[in-house]
Amino acid sequence: MNKEAVIDTAAAARHARFGKLPERIRLEDTTQGVDTGLEAKVGSRYNPEGQWQYYSCLALDLGL
Template identity: 85%
Template sequence: MDKEAAIDTAAAARHARFGALPERIRIEDTTQSVDTGSAARGNSTYNPEGQWQYYSCLALDLGL
């Protein structure tokens, strides 16, 4: 048995055992765009005195 035949046999055995790889997922299919309009919080400006009620973000509090 020559080297190429051994490689083909190993590849066939691997394909029979594990099958094919799944299809690639496009990045467009993994992300979602959501409108974060100001209706949820009343206004869309950042107010560090009142925003603690909704979330806490140290970077925004420090102005980073």
């Protein structure tokens, strides 16, 4: 009988702590808009001729 009281106390403690869901967060509160300058737009353009500079291959790094 004492074991049931312990289980009920533990269940009551869990329900008190986790018994309800947290409040909803609006999408507007989770996103942030940042204006970028012209310099950032120019530097982040795709350059197919310069992509070889960023290519990484383990076989090439090892000289195989």
